[in-house]
Amino acid sequence: MRVVIQRVSAASVTVEGKITGKIGKGLLILAGFEEADTIDDVQWMSSKIAQLRIFNDSDGHMNLSVIDVSGEILVVSQFTLHALTKKGNRPSFIKAARADVAIPLYKSFIAEIELVTSSKVAQGIFGAMMEVALVNDGPVTIIIDSRNKE
DSSP, rough: OOEEEEEEEEEEETTTTTEEESSSSSSEEEOOBBBBBHHHHHHHHHHHHHOOOOOOOOOEEEEOOOOTTTOEEEEEEEEGGOOOOSHHHHHTTBBBHHHHHHHHHHHHHHHHHHHHSSSSSOOOOOOOEEEEEEEEEEEEEEEGGGGOOO
16 A cells, blocks of 8 residues: 655545545545555554654644644545556556455545544545645655555
8 A cells, every 4th residue: 555645734636527525734645555455554554644743843843643733634546656667658557456456445544544533534536537636735745655664
């Protein structure tokens, strides 16, 4: 499981002209799943994100988590995070999970994030063509891959 986390002051996702998810201060999480991912990856990633101290404290240091600042969360599925670009110029997505594997993991990830943060998670629509808008705060962008957890 691979995520790109962006600390935002606002973010939204639009599908076919309709906003499906919108947040203020918080985290925009682009989430990609690969065939080898399991619920263990989802649980580990959710916990890691909930505790990640990337919000500024009163001294301007990144010491606070999304929970500490009562931040909002928007999750958008993005299989292209598993693009392989080593050979040629056209990315290969062979490592990205097919929908029958990715959709249950995506739903579990949202449920787990809601559980560990005790807040509702805004979201895009899995597999849809989405327009994501954001105001990156900082900018702060973090990439985490569950394959690198040890």
